[in-house]
Amino acid sequence: MRLFILCFLLVPVFSWGQITLTTADFANGGDTVRMSFTTDPTIDYSSTGANYTWDFSGLVAEEQVLRDFKDMGQASTLVNFMFGSFAATEYQATYFAESEAIPLDQIGGFLPVNISEVNMMTKNSADSITSVGFSVVVEGTEVPFKSDTIETRYKFPANYGDVYSSRGYSNMDLNPISNSIWRQHRLRNSNIDGWGTITTPLGTFDALRIRHDIQESDSLFFEILGTGTWIPLPIPNSTLYEWWAPGELEPVLRITTNDILGTETVTAIEYRDAFDSALVEIKETELAAVQLYPNPVSNELILQKVNGAHYVIVNSAGKRVLSGDVSSDRFELNVSQLPIGGYQLVLSDGRNISTQTFIKK
DSSP: OHHHHHHHHHSOOOOOSOOOBOGGGBOOTTOEEEEEEEOOTTOOOSOOOTTEEEEOTTOOOSEEEEEEOEEGGGSOHHHHHHHSTTSOGGGOOSEEEEOOOTTTTTGGGTSSSOEEEEEEEEEEOSSEEEEEEEEEEETTEEEEEEEEEEEEEEESSBOTTOEEEEEEEEEEEOTTTSSOEEEEEEEEEEEEEEEEEEEETTEEEEEEEEEEEEEEEEEEEEEETTEEEEEEEOOOOEEEEEEEOTTOBSOSEEEEEEEETTEEEEEEEEEEOOOOTTTTTOOOOTTTTOEEESSSBSSEEEEESOTTOEEEEEETTSOEEEEEEOOSSEEEEEOTTSOSEEEEEEEEOSSOEEEEEEEEO
């Protein structure tokens, strides 16, 4: 009997219970995380629940990047003045990182100035992770600005069943570099709707599944024909499905969907991965590399590198206003009859979907 008890005690004990996430499980200043990207329009992003098993082991990477979470010691003097130790406590950022927020990486195409870099400022604390502002490099000059309403991205401790909401408001005034202002309103509804184990090409992890539903309303002020005009930008509703595992710093899997013409459509898939030298030089697909100009446009919108794709133009109210097929390598799309305002161009080649924003002046 004693031998039996001893053998039982030597058997490894595995825990299949729910996990709790804290701020220590998320990236901090100085961390780097390698992420792979792939496309799969049929991927199952909706299945979830308690003690669930997710199997995404069949994902095949098409691109890979090293995400860099820069310590505030690497920020400029001006950025540190606004987000460093001299700032109000709620604005003291933990790190900054390149932002892929829409339309921050696109508004340079609307303006008579060049925006070459966009970074989001993030604050980590024991009870939350928040977005406290941005910095942009405009014509070589870095311009930081605080978010007037700070958006909470995560709340801690994070447990299965938690539900929370947060609003964010940012106002980017580029004066005197350019007589332009960009405004963003965001509503984030988050729900930790699953726990269990997830398998990806990197391995198997205990994980929590977090769903973020994001509604965004953006507008841009700039001069058209000498007159200052506010233009609403059509930003589709988006949902982030994230699987977080302890100590992984970024989600082991993140699936992004957008509301495209009333249909929830997968627009991005990224996951934690090991280094693959064959992937690090791949930047984007041909569809994602579409050339669209001029922007703003008066009459003819030129599309290049998308021959054979189907296009749909949607106005700021979400209504389809034009559609058709791209029939040449340099396709001229007549938009002269469209009212002045912001529009979304949706392109599909049957496998991938790309969305870009343009302004009719």
